[in-house]
Amino acid sequence: MSAPCDKLESFVDGELPPVDAENFRHHLAQCATCPPRMQELLALELLADDVLHPAEAEAPPTPSRVRARPHWAWVVAPLALAASLAVVMFVSRRADERTTSELWLAQAPTRSLEARLTHPGADRHRPYEVMRGAPDASRALSLRELARLEDAGDKRGIAAAYLLRGELVQAGPFLDALAPSPDASSDRAVLALARGAPEEALALAEQALKQQPRHPQALWNRGLALRALGLFMTAAEAFEQVAALKEPGWSDEAARRAVELRSRANDEKKSWEGAWESCRRMVTGGAPMSVAEAQTVPGMARLCLYDGLRTADSPERVEALRELAAALDAHDGGSDLVDAVRRTASRRDFAVRRPLARAYAQLSVGTLPPGELAALISRLREARQEDQLLGALVFEQDARTHLDEYQALARDTRDPWFTLLALERRTRAAVMAGEPRRAQALTPEVLRACGEDARPAYRCTTLLRELALAEGNLHHPVEAHAHALSALQRARAGHEWGQELRLLQELGQTARMRGELALAHAYTEEAIQRSPDNCAYTELAYTGLATAFHRALDFPAAREQLDRAARCDTPPSMARLFVVADLARTPLRRPEDEALMRRGLDALRTPGSLDAGEDLLLRHIEGRFYLELDRARGQALLRQTLTEAAPLLATTPNARKARVYTYTSLILDAARHGEFERGMALTSEELGLSTEGTCLLGVTVDDERTFVAARGADGRLVAHYDELRRTPLTDVTGLIPSDVLAALRDCPSIQVVARPPVQGRAGLLPSEFAWSYRVGPARPSAPAATPHRLVVSDVVPPSELRLPELQPWHDDATEGDAPVVLRGPAATPSRVLEAMRDATEVQIHAHGLIDPGMSDASLLVLSPESEGGRFALTAADVQASPLHGHPVVVLAACHAAHATAYVHENFGLPLAFVTAGARAVLAATQVIPDSEASAFFTPVLSRIRAGESAAPVLRDARRAWLAAHPGATWVEQVLLFE
Numbered sequence: 001m002s003a004p005c006d007k008l009e010s011f012v013d014g015e016l017p018p019v020d021a022e023n024f025r026h027h028l029a030q031c032a033t034c035p036p037r038m039q040e041l042l043a044l045e046l047l048a049d050d051v052l053h054p055a056e057a058e059a060p061p062t063p064s065r066v067r068a069r070p071h072w073a074w075v076v077a078p079l080a081l082a083a084s085l086a087v088v089m090f091v092s093r094r095a096d097e098r099t100t101s102e103l104w105l106a107q108a109p110t111r112s113l114e115a116r117l118t119h120p121g122a123d124r125h126r127p128y129e130v131m132r133g134a135p136d137a138s139r140a141l142s143l144r145e146l147a148r149l150e151d152a153g154d155k156r157g158i159a160a161a162y163l164l165r166g167e168l169v170q171a172g173p174f175l176d177a178l179a180p181s182p183d184a185s186s187d188r189a190v191l192a193l194a195r196g197a198p199e200e201a202l203a204l205a206e207q208a209l210k211q212q213p214r215h216p217q218a219l220w221n222r223g224l225a226l227r228a229l230g231l232f233m234t235a236a237e238a239f240e241q242v243a244a245l246k247e248p249g250w251s252d253e254a255a256r257r258a259v260e261l262r263s264r265a266n267d268e269k270k271s272w273e274g275a276w277e278s279c280r281r282m283v284t285g286g287a288p289m290s291v292a293e294a295q296t297v298p299g300m301a302r303l304c305l306y307d308g309l310r311t312a313d314s315p316e317r318v319e320a321l322r323e324l325a326a327a328l329d330a331h332d333g334g335s336d337l338v339d340a341v342r343r344t345a346s347r348r349d350f351a352v353r354r355p356l357a358r359a360y361a362q363l364s365v366g367t368l369p370p371g372e373l374a375a376l377i378s379r380l381r382e383a384r385q386e387d388q389l390l391g392a393l394v395f396e397q398d399a400r401t402h403l404d405e406y407q408a409l410a411r412d413t414r415d416p417w418f419t420l421l422a423l424e425r426r427t428r429a430a431v432m433a434g435e436p437r438r439a440q441a442l443t444p445e446v447l448r449a450c451g452e453d454a455r456p457a458y459r460c461t462t463l464l465r466e467l468a469l470a471e472g473n474l475h476h477p478v479e480a481h482a483h484a485l486s487a488l489q490r491a492r493a494g495h496e497w498g499q500e501l502r503l504l505q506e507l508g509q510t511a512r513m514r515g516e517l518a519l520a521h522a523y524t525e526e527a528i529q530r531s532p533d534n535c536a537y538t539e540l541a542y543t544g545l546a547t548a549f550h551r552a553l554d555f556p557a558a559r560e561q562l563d564r565a566a567r568c569d570t571p572p573s574m575a576r577l578f579v580v581a582d583l584a585r586t587p588l589r590r591p592e593d594e595a596l597m598r599r600g601l602d603a604l605r606t607p608g609s610l611d612a613g614e615d616l617l618l619r620h621i622e623g624r625f626y627l628e629l630d631r632a633r634g635q636a637l638l639r640q641t642l643t644e645a646a647p648l649l650a651t652t653p654n655a656r657k658a659r660v661y662t663y664t665s666l667i668l669d670a671a672r673h674g675e676f677e678r679g680m681a682l683t684s685e686e687l688g689l690s691t692e693g694t695c696l697l698g699v700t701v702d703d704e705r706t707f708v709a710a711r712g713a714d715g716r717l718v719a720h721y722d723e724l725r726r727t728p729l730t731d732v733t734g735l736i737p738s739d740v741l742a743a744l745r746d747c748p749s750i751q752v753v754a755r756p757p758v759q760g761r762a763g764l765l766p767s768e769f770a771w772s773y774r775v776g777p778a779r780p781s782a783p784a785a786t787p788h789r790l791v792v793s794d795v796v797p798p799s800e801l802r803l804p805e806l807q808p809w810h811d812d813a814t815e816g817d818a819p820v821v822l823r824g825p826a827a828t829p830s831r832v833l834e835a836m837r838d839a840t841e842v843q844i845h846a847h848g849l850i851d852p853g854m855s856d857a858s859l860l861v862l863s864p865e866s867e868g869g870r871f872a873l874t875a876a877d878v879q880a881s882p883l884h885g886h887p888v889v890v891l892a893a894c895h896a897a898h899a900t901a902y903v904h905e906n907f908g909l910p911l912a913f914v915t916a917g918a919r920a921v922l923a924a925t926q927v928i929p930d931s932e933a934s935a936f937f938t939p940v941l942s943r944i945r946a947g948e949s950a951a952p953v954l955r956d957a958r959r960a961w962l963a964a965h966p967g968a969t970w971v972e973q974v975l976l977f978e
Contacts, residue, residue, distance in 0.1 A: 125249025299458025613654025
């Protein structure tokens with residue numbers, strides 16, 4: 001008998017270790033000798049045991065009985081062959097149980113994975129314990145166990161086994177291979193949590209809960225994601241929902257976690273409120289804040305100390321603040337506060353200063369009558385009380401007022417607190433002037449001043465918040481989110497609960513702008529729960545949620561949030577009126593909405609409360625609402641909006657928004673009433689195109705509504721309108737009905753006027769059509785006598801990006817028409833922008849990336865600058881650099897046509913090039929193979945250069961390429977913008 005067969009009796013007795021038992025089972029399946037022998041042994045043991053223990057003959061076999069059977073009983077083997085099968089199953093089951101226990105680490109008294117997995121074997125509750133030191137070698141995953149799961153097709157089990165051991169890279173592919181389901185989404189959330197990506201984890205958990213609202217593991221993992229985001233109140237709520245499920249072990253732990261999270265959140269609030277009361281008391285002449293309390297909230301304490309010095313009415317009162325000043329100087333570094341105490345105490349004009357100090361105290365705590373601020377500023381200026389004047393000017397809501405004076409006063413203090421505050425005022429002034437790009441231009445200065453360890457941190461928090469608001473006004477939610485998140489981290493580090501509350505609301509708004517509904521909901525609900533009785537906060541928060549739900553086409557949920565906002569008896573905000581106007585066209589409109597609209601309009605139109613762009617948005621909202629109640633009145637208001645917006649389009653982002661929104665309302669109103677010709681005329685009017693053109697396709701999509709209208713080669717209009725969409729638009733394939741396509745089939749070339757968010761998407765028309773996106777008025781052709789071709793190639797990307805080297809570019813042009821080539825280290829963003837300025841043709845051969853941390857749209861990776869290392873050419877860079885040669889541009893880079901679609905505009909490289917002056921842009925939305933890019937684009941450019949129309953050239957090139965390379969579907973993603 002061979003060596004493996006020698007283990008038969010040990011296997012039957014259950015004495016082999018789990019791995020050896022598994023090996024022997026594989027041997028058993030292939031061995032011709034062992035199975036008959038095993039049947040004999042097992043049958044004999046059963047019969048012998050029955051002889052020795054007749055009372056137990058009917059009982060099922062147990063491990064002790066199996067081990068105790070005497071081996072001399074083999075003589076009765078022929079009598080019990082049938083019983084052998086039962087014992088084989090029992091022994092196998094015992095080995096499987098041991099293997100399974102080790103696979104899911106079930107033998108451990110505690111669990112080391114905080115999240116919950118959905119695989120039944122991996123979701124047994126044990127207390128959670130953080131392990132210190134290196135992983136235990138006994139937790140290693142057996143390849144044999146993995147093979148068993150693989151044979152069973154249990155990808156979820158394999159992923160769970162890896163996740164339990166912290167082997168994230170190995171778990172990922174198995175999770176990716178799972179079919180969509182609540183369990184799969186929940187387990188992917190576990191992976192995201194382990195990778196330190198709580199925003200992604202939250203979205204995945206919400207995805208699972210949308211399909212199965214009481215999914216235990218998803219609720220748990222959602223709570224962990226919210227906690228990781230610092231959203232303790234909503235995290236507590238998630239764990240309370242788990243506790244309500246009454247699962248053994250899990251519910252008790254969830255209840256404890258909820259209590260701890262709520263307690264932590266409430267303690268932070270109480271601590272901040274106590275410090276704020278101490279601040280108010282000190283400013284109004286009471287005892288100074290204690291050093292211990294100030295060290296808890298050093299930012300607020302410093303703010304209050306400055307006000308305490310301004311309201312001190314005697315040298316003795318000033319000196320009482322010296323200890324606090326010294327402690328805060330020790331925290332922030334320097335001696336600015338002690339110096340301020342010394343200067344203030346040495347003043348000899350307290351008789352003059354005393355009444356001004358009392359007035360300033362009223363101003364700082366909000367009891368000075370509103371109309372007296374200007375008079376107080378004048379009195380302070382005349383009395384030469386520079387420190388009090390510096391404080392009073394901050395209370396001027398319009399940062400543009402006295403800006404130069406403030407800058408000079410701040411500079412004279414030589415205090416970094418006021419240096420940062422002056423920069424903050426400049427940023428806010430630019431936004432209030434309707435010039436957010438000027439505020440955006442201050443970004444490098446802000447980031448230099450507010451490095452990771454910048455002091456004072458409080459001022460950097462407010463400065464980054466202003467920068468986030470500026471980016472939000474420019475509709476750059478990626479940048480706005482990044483700045484607001486940085487500000488939030490600083491606010492939390494400084495225990496600035498009040499700053500944190502404002503930033504939570506603003507992060508909710510930027511998440512909504514980015515289309516991240518789960519994140520928007522989380523931030524907003526957290527802000528509401530932290531201050532449920534503050535109507536100034538909750539009205540905006542509920543309205544933000546209503547807007548998010550409306551964008552998701554969940555109109556009942558949007559109405560519910562409006563009802564929650566109505567609990568605060570305050571005039572509605574502009575955002576709330578916008579949602580009311582949008583719901584006016586649905587069955588959810590209510591009779592009382594008109595009174596609410598009128599109340600809000602009257603309150604918002606208080607003189608001086610709105611700038612020009614906001615006033616235009618408000619008029620649009622009014623027209624949009626009354627379009628549903630009184631069509632003639634609504635149309636008149638919308639037309640008035642267009643007229644008033646015209647002179648402000650170049651300088652005011654809100655004017656551009658109002659114009660786009662207004663055309664949307666007018667176009668879809670015409671379509672809904674069957675006025676298709678008028679709808680098409682409005683579509684053409686918006687871009688300044690002829691209304692009588694042929695081979696033109698107009699596409700307008702807004703929430704649930706779709707209007708497409710085509711004028712074919714014969715000039716006949718074919719149109720379609722519906723209100724049937726129930727989920728947000730994600731794919732434009734199939735959007736155009738067959739009868740509209742039929743009307744365009746005879747067109748040699750089609751101009752597509754697709755409004756946001758359709759504009760710039762691949763797949764709108766079939767590949768056999770010659771078509772382009774028309775994104776602006778016609779550009780003049782470059783003068784034939786002065787061609788200026790530019791090629792950017794052989795870029796050297798930063799090494800940390802680890803991008804593969806692209807093939808060298810080559811061209812067969814003769815000496816006379818050879819292009820200017822920027823290659824290698826010379827192909828930096830600044831040099832490329834300068835070289836493009838007068839070019840009539842531009843080719844950029846480079847890597848394209850989608851990096852939300854750097855740009856909303858895709859970006860081009862160029863060679864880094866010698867100073868600063870900047871390598872990215874973004875849509876914002878291009879848009880700000882005029883292209884005087886009106887070039888044809890080829891972006892031979894992956895994802896170069898990828899754009900971010902907002903409600904009022906699309907933002908991407910092709911549109912930026914057209915806006916800057918390009919006549920036409922060719923770019924792809926997906927990956928481009930390096931080996932094929934030049935071969936495809938070179939003949940296309942050659943034919944366009946020879947005077948052929950770009951759209952038919954692109955179509956023909958696509959057809960020919962697919963015929964020669966049937967699998968090269970990337971060419972179907974190449975789009976033309978004109």
